[in-house]
Amino acid sequence: MSTEQHHRNHAIDYIEFAGTDLERIKAFYRQAFGWQFTDWGAEYTSFEDGRLSGGFYQSATVAPGGPLVILYSEHLEKTQQQVEAAGGRILKPIYSFPGGRRFHFADPDGNELAVWSE
Numbered sequence: 001m002s003t004e005q006h007h008r009n010h011a012i013d014y015i016e017f018a019g020t021d022l023e024r025i026k027a028f029y030r031q032a033f034g035w036q037f038t039d040w041g042a043e044y045t046s047f048e049d050g051r052l053s054g055g056f057y058q059s060a061t062v063a064p065g066g067p068l069v070i071l072y073s074e075h076l077e078k079t080q081q082q083v084e085a086a087g088g089r090i091l092k093p094i095y096s097f098p099g100g101r102r103f104h105f106a107d108p109d110g111n112e113l114a115v116w117s118e
Contacts, residue, residue, distance in 0.1 A: 012052065015069060017111050018059035024087075024108050025056050032079075032086035033071070062109040069113045076101055076117040083115070 019025040022045050029035040035047045043058035049071075073079040076094055083105050084090060091112060092104040102116035 015052065015054040017054070017056050017107075017109075018062045019056040019109050019111075020059060020062060021109065022056055022058060028086045028088065028108050032082045032088060062111055064110055064112060068104075070102070071113060071115045073115045073117050076103070076115065079115050079117075080105075 017025075022039075022043075026037045026045060026047075029047065030037070033049065035049050037045050037047050039045045040055075044055060046053060046055040071079075080090065080094060080103050087108050088105040090103060090105050092102075092114075094101055094103045100116050100118045102114050104112060104114045106112050
């Protein structure tokens with residue numbers, strides 16, 4: 001976990017996901033979003049996305065559900081193409097909602113995330 005962050009009281013500070021294949025997960029998020037990774041042993045890797053930090057821990061399985069992490073994109077269609085090219089599976093194609101548009105995807109281990117744009 002990075003010590004260079006500026007932490008804010010009561011703000012989301014760090015998020016962790018399970019991963020069955022950490023090398024595959026790192027390759028996916030690097031290709032789709034340009035995230036940077038730091039390995040902390042064989043069973044944990046942390047990431048920096050430029051705003052928020054988090055990590056992936058080695059797990060035998062990934063259970064769907066839990067909080068939905070939503071990323072922001074300035075170019076939603078391009079981001080969806082990058083997700084698909086990196087091996088992500090689109091769960092809900094781009095749709096409109098009050099305040100913008102978004103899509104949901106599953107990473108190679110089945111973690112569901114969404115991406116939104118204004």
